[in-house]
Amino acid sequence: MDEAKTENKMTVVALVENEPGVLNRIASLFRRRAFNIDSLTVGRTHRPHISRMTIRVVAGPEYARKIATNLQKLVNVIDVRVLDNEPHVERDLALIKVRNDDADSRNTITEICDRYPARIIDVGPHVAIIEMVGTETIIEEFIEEVRPTGIVEMIRTGVVSMGRGTRIHDTKFINRRALLEAAAKARTGNGRID
Amino acid sequence: MMILKGSEIIMECLLKEGVHVMFGYPGGAILPTYDAMAKYEDRLHHVLVRHEQGASHMADGYARATGEVGVCIATSGPGATNLVTGLATAMMDSSPVLAITGQVPIPAIGSDAFQETDVTGVTLPITKHNYLVTDVRDLAYTMKEAFHIARTGRPGPVLVDVPKDVQNAETEFVYPDSEIVLPGYHPPSSAEEHEIEAALQLIADSKRPIILAGHGILMSGAMSEVRELSERAQIPVSLTLLGKGAMPEDHPLVIGMMGMHGEACSNLAIQEADLLIALGMRFDDRVTGNLKTYALNARKIHIDIDRSEINKNVRADVGIAGDLKTVLTQLLPKLPRHSHLDWIGRIRDWQEDSSERDILNYETPGILLTAQVINDIWRLTGGDAITVTDVGQHQMLEAQYYPHQRPSTLLTSGGLGTMGFGFPAAIGAKFGKPNEEIWAIVGDGGFQMTLCEMATAVQENINVNIAIINNNFLGMVRQWQELFFEKRYQATPMVNPDFCKLADAYGIPNRLVTQRDQIEDAVNFARGIDGPTLIEFVVEKEEMVYPMVPAGADLHDMKRRPKPGEA
Known part of the structure; x- marks a missing residue:
């Protein structure tokens, strides 16, 4: 695998509102x-109204910052970090169907x-499906190793990343309508604001 | 408890936000909202336009003239898509516009229903933000958020798409009284102390500084701060097109507009400078020319409210994301007096060189030049009118020959260069500034794109003076064809209607001017009428706008104004 290319990848992580159309924006x-x-991967977090995105770009830090400042301008994007300056872990998942006859x-x-770190999760008379979880680099190494036996189908989720240590990337944001309804209830005496 | 329909909630929200006028056009999916208007007629005036594009430009013109959010309203599908050009115009020039569009009822969305368009999809890249309201309970706070986003930070257009059934649905109306807190929306305001120190150091080290004054100064209301910066540190000021009015143009430190059709002395000064102080401007390609040779000798301080503008086109040595007025208020108390007599003297020499080439010094018997028309309008209006231009040669000549002393008195489509903007934007501006004298200075090409709004002007009896600069050509395109396409005038000559007869048909008082000595009488005639007027100025067919930096050329590589007799 092209090692230099992998090294040039930057990771941008964004917390976004889990609302229709945000991915489209x-x-x-x-x-x-x-x-x-x-x-680009997107998935839910432990907060129901927040999704988290990991974006990988083949670029230098300046380019990644440009992406981050532009992302930050979107109203539904709550917080953006460029991860490469801090220690972080990353995982990619691949499902690889290989010939097995x-x-x-x-x-x-x-x-x-x-x-x-790969498992065979489905075996048939002609093909098997391998599940492999790891860093992007190790998955690419693995793919090159199994390629000669014959890959017939493959899918990767794309990388997800998380910074290490106590520098937590989170938000206390609460869904706006929930907040306003609580306020309205409080006004009419039917409820209270937490 | 106040139970209202969605349509009434829209009206209530507009009132809460201080809106008095909206520009729009009815249709099926927005009808409930139009029906609700009747109840609010005494407080909320609706201007019926003749094409939704006109409504979007009117809202934009209103916003530019007042700094307040301009509101336009349209139905679903074609009504909404007709707003697109106006929204893109407002987006490029950071103008706070709120567009309300009707949408087909929620169950019909996605079914290709009659007059259905995915409007939030269409306008996504040309609005600062947009909303599709799918629950009437979301409507009030969505409207509040929309106004907040449109007018704060770097302002811009926001669209709220409201399905017909949401307009008809009822809910308790509560306008959120608390300040809007959006988790992902934090416009920067002040600068870090070290950033201020770094900027002061660059100013102290500089021998040939220049301020590039942009639209952000007007939007932030930082005119007096910029003036103080310029005067105290004796730094000459060059203006962008939209930055006009940031400092009075007769101020001795103002050296004119920069860029493609800027003053030669401004462009030369930028290329010779050792420090650019870029304030609320974005280094547009029409301002920089070839980036590879742009201001190579200069370090750059760039202050803008939009962080993503910093280092976008030009690398900043000190980049500060913040509100200009706030940042300059931090900086000024620490700014010592400086003097740059040699530097200012050099720019003066260049200035004299360019004024000697000035068209106005020519004798031009028997012909009428656009520069003369515009300069005479300037003289006769005491230089104090709000001028709203269209796009092209007349726009650049306006910028050169109508000096503006006050902010927000030149309204023009700078970023998008939207032909058809001028006339409707002038109508919008008059609604925003009823006591100001408004001139729409438009070309024969651009005017024909939105001239249907003459009916709107008559219906509202709005006092806007239309000056058509008619050369029977798409002049700026023709200029490019002359310079870069060996005079192959493909699709630029225009066979025009008789604009005066057209004005007659609409019932608009008008005058035809073909000689310079008729200008004064015609302008005074227009100024004397309380209502729309039109003057057609028939000017030279093949005029050129100089100086000119050809697209992509080096900023110092200007085609200069020819000397008398050379042209």
Whole structure:
């Protein structure tokens, strides 16, 4: 794998409001500003109204900062960090379907999987599905190892990242309507604001 | 408890936000809201436009003239898509506009219903933010947020799309009295102490500083702070097109507009400077020319409320994201007096060089030049009117020959360069500033894009003077064709209607001017009428706007005004 390319990747993490159309706004921003992104993942957090995005870009720190300042301008984007200056962990997940129709390939695959954090999660007479979780680099190494046995299908989730230590990336934001309804109830004496 | 329909909530919210006038056009999906207007007629005036694009430009013109949010309203589908050009215009020039659009009822959304368009999708890249309200309980706070976002930080257009059934639904109306807190919206305000120190150091080290004064000064209301900065440190000021009015143009330290059609002395000064102090401007390509050769000798202080503008086009040595007035108020008490006599003297020499080439010094018997028309309007209005231009040669000549002393007296589409903007924006400006004299200075091309609003002007009896600079050409495009396409005038000559007869048809008093000695009489005629007027100025067909930095050329590589006899 092109090691230099991997090294040039920057990670931007964004906390966003979990509302319809937010992903569209972000995708539209990237398209409009011609930001070239490598992967984008989005998922829920422990707060129901907050989603978290990890964006990987092949670029220098200046470019990543440009993306971050533009992202921050979106009203639904709560907080943005460029992760590369702080220690962080990252994970990518790949599902790889490989040919599995002779003893040789079965042995090779089992042997390769033993050396990686990979599991065979589905086996059939002709193909098997491998699940592999790890850093982007190690997944790419793994893919190159199994490639000769014959990859027939593959999907990756894209990288998710989290900073290490106690520098917590979180927000206390509460859904606005919930807040206002509580305020309205408090006014009419039917409830209270926490 | 006040139970209201969504449509009434919209009206109540507009009143709460201090809106007195809105510009719009009815249609199926917005009808409930129009029906609710009747109840509010005495407090909230609706101006019926003739095309929704006009409504968006009127709201924009109102916003630019007053600094308050301008409101336009349209129905779903074609009504909403007709707002698009106006929203994009407002977006590029950071103008606070609120657009309210009707949408098909929620159950019909996504079904390709009659007059359905994904308006929040369409306007996503050309609004600061937009909303689709899917629950009437969200309407009031959404409206409050929309106003807040439109007018704070770097202002911009916000669109609120309201499905018809949400307009009809009822709920308790509570306008959130608390200040809006948006988790992801924190416009920067003040600068860090070390940033102020760094900026002061660069100013102290500089021998040839120049202030680049942009639109942000007007939006922040930092005119007196900028003036104090300039006077105390004796720093000359060059203006962007939208920065006009940031300092009075007759101020001795103001050296004119910069950029493609800026004054030669301004562009030369930028290229020679050792420090640029960029205030509320964004280094647009029309201002910088070739970035590779732009202000190579200069360090840069860049202060802008939009963090993403800093280091976007030009690398800043000191970049401060903050509100200009706040940041300059932090900086000024620490700013010692400086003097740059040699530097200012050099710029003066360049200035004389350019004024000697001035068109106004020519004898031009028998012909009428745009610069003369505009300069005469300036003279006859005491230089104190609000001028609203369209886009093209007349726009640049306005910027050169109508000096502005006060902020927000030149309203023009700078960033997007929207033809058709001038006339409707002038109508909007008059609603915002009823006591000011308003001139729409437009070309024959741009005027024809939105001239249907003459009917609006008549229906409202709005006192806007229209000056059509008619050269029967799309002049600026023709200029490019002359310079860069060997005079192949493809699709630029125009066969125009008789604008005076057209004005007659609308019932608008008018005059035709073909000679310079007719200008004064016509302008005075227009000024004497309380209502719309139109003057058609038939000018030279093949005029040029100089100086000119060709697109992409180095800023110092200007085509200068020819000397008399050379042209």
